[in-house]
Amino acid sequence: MTRLRNRPALDVRVEIRGELPREDAEYARDRSLALISHLGPDAHAARLRLTRPRDRSVTRPAVAQASVELDGTGPVRVELAAVTAREAVDLALGTLAGRAARLRELGGIGLATAFESSYRPQYAPRPxxxxxxxxxxxxxxxxxxxxxxxxxxxxxxxxxxxxxxxxxxxxxxxxxxxxxxxxxxxxxxxxxxxxxxxxxxxxxxxxxxxxxxxxxxxxxxxxxxxxxxxxxxxxxxxxxxxxxxxxxxxxxxxxxxxx
The missing domain is CATH 3.30.505.50 (Sigma 54 modulation/S30EA ribosomal protein, C-terminal domain)
Incomplete structure (x- = not known):
């Protein structure tokens, strides 16, 4: 696990699981820091867990789980999957930023999220x-x-x-x-x-x-x-x-x- 800090009271943690090139791991860390810096002073305790298992039986093997704690609102979390690690990172962090903004402005995520995302992680087949x-x-x-x-x-x-x-x-x-x-x-x-x-x-x-x-x-x-x-x-x-x-x-x- 890598723990990064770029200002007081700002806690960003990035965890890499599985086989990932070093460049993709650095990309995940840089994007996480960029997101938290743009979310504002009420955002802290951001987490990104990026997983790419060895099993290639699913079509979207890269899974990114991103979360952030917002003062006065509570935790917001997103878990999505894509073909590549970078796509998964961008998808999860972008969705997280949008939901955080909606919570601030409207006080709720919205009922559109009741539908399952087409980027939901897939179940690996197992006997x-x-x-x-x-x-x-x-x-x-x-x-x-x-x-x-x-x-x-x-x-x-x-x-x-x-x-x-x-x-x-x-x-x-x-x-x-x-x-x-x-x-x-x-x-x-x-x-x-x-x-x-x-x-x-x-x-x-x-x-x-x-x-x-x-x-x-x-x-x-x-x-x-x-x-x-x-x-x-x-x-x-x-x-x-x-x-x-x-x-x-x-x-x-x-x-x-x-x-």
Whole structure:
């Protein structure tokens, strides 16, 4: 990891993963510094992670993940892929700058981002027998209304967002509905439909299914969905098994709240 600073309170970090020519790595560092210098004094903690795996089975192998922290607004994140490393860097940093400007001016990312970008990273093909849960992440769920969770999901460029539903106290999940340009809300234990949101959020009529890890993995494989939101039969908490771009799986579980 390379850490660069060009003024007090300005923190820019560039991480290179995989096989990249030195010229491309330097290009990524220079472009990151140029972006943060133009975003203004309220921007800090900028990050760029550039990945080019050895696997060439996808048509857009270069993936750039860029993020920045804006005072008074919070984090903004973008993850996009392109054919070359430089294209990925320019695409991600340019998109990040545009979204940061929109947040400042309008206070929101905008519903156009509900649709999946054609530059979204691709899933590498991996035989079923080789797939494993290679990352387990425990998170403390933020208490949000569904609308707040959606806006946070868009700002962070996630496909889904696990949160603690402020309206019901349950674990909940919101996710994009690319074909509809809207969003869907699923709660862990009940299908109470409250409505009243200013966003196009469809509330699921069914609670999340109770699944063992093997059952969730089987459903993920059978449906080809990017993730499966389910509840653990043991503690009843919501969790997400999701597909990683390297063809393996990841698992997100909530941290148990102190009694």
């Amino acid at each position: 079923l027998a080789e797939r494993r849960v290679v990352r387990r992440k425990s998170v403390r769920l933020a208490r949000r209304t569904p609308e707040q969770a959606v806006r946070e999901m868009l700002a962070l460029d996630y496909r889904f967002h696990l949160f603690s539903d402020a309206l019901t106290g349950q674990d909940g999940l919101v996710h994009r509905r690319p074909a509809h340009g809207g969003f869907r809300l699923v709660r862990a234990h009940s299908a109470v439909r409250l409505g009243g949101s200013g966003l196009p959020i469809a509330e699921s009529p069914h609670p999340a299914p109770r699944l063992e890890p093997s059952e969730a993995a089987r459903q993920l494989w059978l449906t080809c969905w990017p993730f499966v939101f389910h509840t653990d039969p043991g503690d009843g908490r919501g969790r997400v098994l999701y597909r990683r771009y390297d063809g393996h799986y990841g698992l997100i579980t909530p941290v148990a709240e102190p009694r």
